[in-house]
Amino acid sequence: MQAEVLDAVNAPEASVRRAVAALKSGEIVALPTETVYGLAGDAWNVSAVAKIFAAKKRPYFDPLIVHVKNRAQLEQVAFVQDAIAGRLIEAFWPGPLTVLLPKRDSVSELVTAGSPLVAVRSPAHPVFRAVLEGLDRPLAAPSANPFGRISPTTAAHVQRGLGDQVTLILDGGACLHGLESTIVYPSGGILHLLRAGPISREVLEQFGPVEISSNLGKKAAPGQLASHYAPLKPLFLVNHADEVTHRANAGYLAWQVRPSGFAATEVLSSTGDPVEAAANLFAALHRLDAGEVEAIYAERIAPDGLGTAILDRLTRAAALA
Numbered sequence: 280m281q282a283e284v285l286d287a288v289n290a291p292e293a294s295v296r297r298a299v300a301a302l303k304s305g306e307i308v309a310l311p312t313e314t315v316y317g318l319a320g321d322a323w324n325v326s327a328v329a330k331i332f333a334a335k336k337r338p339y340f341d342p343l344i345v346h347v348k349n350r351a352q353l354e355q356v357a358f359v360q361d362a363i364a365g366r367l368i369e370a371f372w373p374g375p376l377t378v379l380l381p382k383r384d385s386v387s388e389l390v391t392a393g394s395p396l397v398a399v400r401s402p403a404h405p406v407f408r409a410v411l412e413g414l415d416r417p418l419a420a421p422s423a424n425p426f427g428r429i430s431p432t433t434a435a436h437v438q439r440g441l442g443d444q445v446t447l448i449l450d451g452g453a454c455l456h457g458l459e460s461t462i463v464y465p466s467g468g469i470l471h472l473l474r475a476g477p478i479s480r481e482v483l484e485q486f487g488p489v490e491i492s493s494n495l496g497k498k499a500a501p502g503q504l505a506s507h508y509a510p511l512k513p514l515f516l517v518n519h520a521d522e523v524t525h526r527a528n529a530g531y532l533a534w535q536v537r538p539s540g541f542a543a544t545e546v547l548s549s550t551g552d553p554v555e556a557a558a559n560l561f562a563a564l565h566r567l568d569a570g571e572v573e574a575i576y577a578e579r580i581a582p583d584g585l586g587t588a589i590l591d592r593l594t595r596a597a598a599l600a
């Protein structure tokens with residue numbers, strides 16, 4: 280069975296109502312957020328949560344982010360004792376920042392993969408917010424892609440990757456940021472940065488010292504698996520298109536300037552705007568991956584600000600090649 284796609288831009292109320300009804304009955308629904316599309320299920324319904332893992336073919340050791348509508352709902356899933364955590368939430372919610380906090384018993388260990396910490400964020404997208412409002416329960420939602428593949432930034436991406444696994448997709452248009460949320464674990468006065476994202480390290484440093492921490496202790500934080508975000512075609516990182524001599528069967532992901540001779544090219548931002556580049560990144564990779572190319576070459580970007588998050592995703596996409 281193929282998923283039904285509802286137009287949440289032109290018919291927001293009807294689509295939100297359908298999504299809420301499906302979620303109430305324990306189904307899972309793909310929803311737009313301001314970062315990437317999420318595959319959402321009632322965080323308090325263990326069988327809905329299990330359906331998320333099954334649809335994505337995601338291993339159970341990879342925990343899910345819980346999405347809350349506000350601070351009051353946050354208090355129902357986690358303890359906010361850390362002062363920096365409180366300030367981060369105040370500053371960035373609703374928005375693309377996920378915070379790791381000690382979980383309450385209401386959150387199943389299926390959601391956190393056995394961890395005493397739960398990852399929580401309050402998304403800004405009006406459609407997602409309306410669904411949270413209508414359901415009045417927190418939503419567990421990973422990115423709506425098959426495990427290990429490129430995250431979806433449009434409803435069409437979700438349809439292509441998981442169209443036979445979900446019954447309902449709400450189409451809210453292209454995602455604003457195009458990159459998954461920044462994940463931070465505030466502890467002992469330090470902000471442990473688990474995933475680079477739209478809220479940059481430089482911005483986080485205003486709240487305290489930041490330490491890059493690709494995993495917490497022994498258990499790998501699975502979004503940090505080296506090969507996450509991989510396209511199906513081999514992807515190689517280059518500094519400049521000049522490095523690529525065999526172009527006829529190759530795709531090229533350029534930062535600003537479109538090179539010639541490639542079978543397919545994508546330009547992330549002709550003006551060099553990192554915000555625009557981030558928003559275009561996954562869609563460009565999806566197009567190159569679907570095209571008639573045998574390999575994809577992607578240009579490295581300077582690792583500062585949003586560039587860190589973009590380079591992080593490209594490096595992981597390249598890890599399997």
Ligand code: TXA
Pocket residue numbers: 312314315316317318341342343344375377379391394396397398402420421422423458459460461462495500501502503
């Ligand atoms: O922007 C986003 O964060 C999107 C939208 C849908 O909200 N969600 C998203 O979820 O990217 P997902 O599951 O694709 O990535 C979440 C990452 C995973 O790498 C997971 O391992 C990590 O967060 N994570 C979730 N809960 C965790 C926990 N309790 N401890 C450590 N890492 C956790």
Ligand code: MG
Pocket residue numbers: 421422430502
């Ligand atoms: Mg993901």
